[in-house]
Amino acid sequence: MKKDMSKPSLKIAIIGHKRIPSNEGGIEKGVEEHAVRMARLGHQVVVYNRGGDDINGKQYNKERLTSYKGVRIVTVPTPKVASVPVYSFLATLHALFQGYDVISYRASGPCVMVALAKLFGIRCVASLHGFDSQRDKWGKFAKKYLALGEKIAARRADACLVLSEEMRRYIKDTYGADAIRFANGIDAPKKREPQEIREKWGLEKDSYLLSLGRLEPEKGLHYLIEAFRACHTDKKLVIAGGDSNHKYYQQLQDMARGDDRIRFVGYVSGSTISELYSNAYMFLLPSNLEGMANTLLEAMSYGSCCLVSDIPENTEVTGDYAAIFPKGNVEALKIQLRALLDDPERVARMKEKTAPYILSHYNWDIVVEQMLRIYRGEKVDYLTVLGEKERA
Numbered sequence: 001m002k003k004d005m006s007k008p009s010l011k012i013a014i015i016g017h018k019r020i021p022s023n024e025g026g027i028e029k030g031v032e033e034h035a036v037r038m039a040r041l042g043h044q045v046v047v048y049n050r051g052g053d054d055i056n057g058k059q060y061n062k063e064r065l066t067s068y069k070g071v072r073i074v075t076v077p078t079p080k081v082a083s084v085p086v087y088s089f090l091a092t093l094h095a096l097f098q099g100y101d102v103i104s105y106r107a108s109g110p111c112v113m114v115a116l117a118k119l120f121g122i123r124c125v126a127s128l129h130g131f132d133s134q135r136d137k138w139g140k141f142a143k144k145y146l147a148l149g150e151k152i153a154a155r156r157a158d159a160c161l162v163l164s165e166e167m168r169r170y171i172k173d174t175y176g177a178d179a180i181r182f183a184n185g186i187d188a189p190k191k192r193e194p195q196e197i198r199e200k201w202g203l204e205k206d207s208y209l210l211s212l213g214r215l216e217p218e219k220g221l222h223y224l225i226e227a228f229r230a231c232h233t234d235k236k237l238v239i240a241g242g243d244s245n246h247k248y249y250q251q252l253q254d255m256a257r258g259d260d261r262i263r264f265v266g267y268v269s270g271s272t273i274s275e276l277y278s279n280a281y282m283f284l285l286p287s288n289l290e291g292m293a294n295t296l297l298e299a300m301s302y303g304s305c306c307l308v309s310d311i312p313e314n315t316e317v318t319g320d321y322a323a324i325f326p327k328g329n330v331e332a333l334k335i336q337l338r339a340l341l342d343d344p345e346r347v348a349r350m351k352e353k354t355a356p357y358i359l360s361h362y363n364w365d366i367v368v369e370q371m372l373r374i375y376r377g378e379k380v381d382y383l384t385v386l387g388e389k390e391r392a
Contacts, residue, residue: 010375011044011099015091016106019049021068023269026294027106027129030184037368039070047071048091052078084109096120102375108149114157125374126153127161130291151175159374163292166312180380185364186297191278192271201265208236210280212295215241215249220286220309225255225262227334233341235281242267277302282340288327290314300358305350307336321357
C-alpha cells in the first residue's frame with residue numbers, strides 16, 4: 001500500500017490483544033497485520049502489549065520490545081488474576097493522556113473500558129471477535145464481564161465491528177445497535193516440503209489430517225477424535241495447539257489412547273506451521289464456536305481440502321469451497337470424513353479451488369484501508385472483501 005498524502009495521519013492506540021509480535025491467536029495476528037500496515041502508511045500506531053506470561057506466551061516476553069516494524073509498543077504489567085480488567089484499565093489510563101485520535105479496542109473484555117475512554121471524549125472503535133461470553137472455558141463472573149464488554153461495545157463505542165453476519169444480527173436484535181461486519185485478511189503463503197515435520201514426527205506429504213488451534217472445548221476436537229477413530233485409514237490425525245485447558249487436553253488424550261494414528265504435537269509456530277499446512281491431506285475445523293478462524297483462512301490459502309462445522313463463522317468464509325457437517329454431530333462428521341478419505345479425486349478437486357478463492361476474497365490491505373475510514377469517522381456500512389461491492 002502506498003502512503004496517501006491527501007489525508008492527515010492518525011494517532012492510533014490498539015488495546016485488547018496479548019502482545020505483538022506473537023502467534024498466540026487470531027486477535028494477535030489481526031493486530032499485528034493492521035498495526036504494521038497502518039504504520040507503513042504513515043500513521044502513528046501504538047499497541048499496548050500485556051506483560052504477563054499467558055499460555056504459550058512466555059517466549060514472547062523474553063525481550064520487551066519498544067517498537068516493531070514502525071509500531072510503538074507499550075507493555076502493561078499484567079497479573080494473572082483478573083488479567084483482562086487490570087490490563088485494559090491500566091492501558092486505557094495511559095492512553096487517555098497521549099492525544100490519540102482513536103482507541104481501537106479488541107475483544108469483549110477490554111471493550112468494557114470504552115465507557116471510560118468516552119468520558120474523556122476520545123473516539124473509540126470496538127472490535128468483537130466472537131461470542132466470547134459463551135465460551136466454555138469461562139466461569140460465571142468472567143462470562144458476565146465479557147457480556148458487559150459486548151454491551152458497552154454495541155451501545156457506547158463510536159463504531160462496533162463484528163466478524164460475522166450472525167453476530168451483526170445478534171447485536172441489532174439484542175442491543176438495538178448497528179454493527180459493521182469486517183473481515184480478516186490473508187497473504188499468499190510459500191509452501192514448504194516436509195523437513196521439520198518429517199524429522200520430528202515422521203510426517204510426509206498427504207500422510208495426515210490436520211487440526212490446528214487452541215485445545216479448548218468449543219473447538220470440538222472431542223467430536224473429531226471420536227469420528228476419526230471410526231475411520232479405517234492409514235493416515236494420521238495431527239492435532240496441533242497449546243495446552244490452554246489442561247482438563248480438556250487430558251480428556252482428548254484419554255479419548256485417543258490406544259490409537260497411535262492420533263498425534264498431539266503441541267504448540268507450533270513459524271516454519272513448522274507452514275510445513276504442516278503445506279503437506280496436510282485435509283484440514284479439519286469441527287468448532288461449536290468461532291470468530292473468524294485465521295487457521296481456516298490460512299489452511300485455505302495453502303490449498304487445503306477443508307472439512308468444517310456448519311456454524312456461520314465457518315461457512316461465511318468457505319462458501320462452497322469446503323465440506324460441511326452439522327456442528328456437534330459425530331455421525332455426520334464420520335460420514336464426511338469417510339467420504340473424503342475414500343475419494344482422493346474429490347479431495348484433489350477441492351484443493352485446486354480453495355487457494356484461488358480465498359486469496360481473491362480476503363486481503364489485509366483492503367481491510368486496513370477501510371478500517372482507517374472508520375477510525376476517521378467516515379461512513380462505512382460493510383467492510384468489503386476483494387470482489388464484493390460495499391453494501392448500502
